[in-house]
Amino acid sequence: MPPVSLLLNLLWIFCGGLWMAAAWMIAAIIMAITIVGLPWARAAFNIAAYTLLPFGSRAVRRDLVTGQPDIGTGPLGLIGNLIWLVLAGWWLALGHLITAILLAVTIVGIPFAWAHIKLAGIALWPIGKVIVPA
Structure with a gap:
């Protein structure tokens, strides 16, 4: 990881x-x-690690990295993301947005607020995303 990151x-x-x-x-x-939620748990664990250390990496669609569609980027991924949005995505996105607003009040916090805005988008639709080095 570069010193700036x-x-x-x-x-x-x-x-x-x-x-x-x-x-x-x-x-x-x-x-x-909830056992049934294991596919969402896997995605949430990956994004949790990314949320802890976001600089120096980025979240992209898995099919863009592998070059082929998979279950998380197809129709089942769409259904999974809709279920995630209802169960947990909206409150995680809300947490990121509130944190971003609080950080944006200060000049120093604006870059971090922008990162929280990007994470709010990921919070709404995490299935089919993979974290790659920037």
């Missing part, structure tokens, strides 16, 4: 990263407990 990730942890990563972990654990 390392510094930004350390500052990120104090600017809402730790709080929102914990929220993602709670969502993942709740989904994993």
